[in-house]
Amino acid sequence: MNRTRTLLRFAALFALVGTFIGSHMAGAGSYALRPMHAHILVVGWLSLFAFAVFYRLFPIPKDSKLAKVQVWSAIIGSITLPTGMYWEQVITGGPLATFALIYYIVGGSILLISFVLFFVMTFTFSSYIDEKKID
Numbered sequence: 001m002n003r004t005r006t007l008l009r010f011a012a013l014f015a016l017v018g019t020f021i022g023s024h025m026a027g028a029g030s031y032a033l034r035p036m037h038a039h040i041l042v043v044g045w046l047s048l049f050a051f052a053v054f055y056r057l058f059p060i061p062k063d064s065k066l067a068k069v070q071v072w073s074a075i076i077g078s079i080t081l082p083t084g085m086y087w088e089q090v091i092t093g094g095p096l097a098t099f100a101l102i103y104y105i106v107g108g109s110i111l112l113i114s115f116v117l118f119f120v121m122t123f124t125f126s127s128y129i130d131e132k133k134i135d
Helices: 003-028 034-057 065-090 094-124
Strands: none
Touching: 003 034, 003 065, 034 065, 034 094, 065 094
16 A cells, blocks of 8 residues: 555545535635634645655555554544544434444544554654654
């Protein structure tokens, strides 16, 4: 798996979806989807793009299971957090509302795990992170 390419493609998808939602809100004059729009752009587009740049700049080993889990948890969390946020906002009452809330919480937790793994990676692979290697 090419981590950089995968992350960049998902980042581009999130940028497209986020800007589409923003354009729709502006055109409709309704800003009800503002939190979801912001999370799609910041968590989806910006964070995944930053992770892609990190993997491109620093030669983290290709066979790193930690990196693989970090990448996929970032992607899954970036999808499930805003989706759960949307469902939690539009589904009111009943068992579906409970499911939406749990989905929202799980999505945020997966994303948090991804950021914790990224933090751990910056120390685990510190020998690969060197300004002199960026030339």
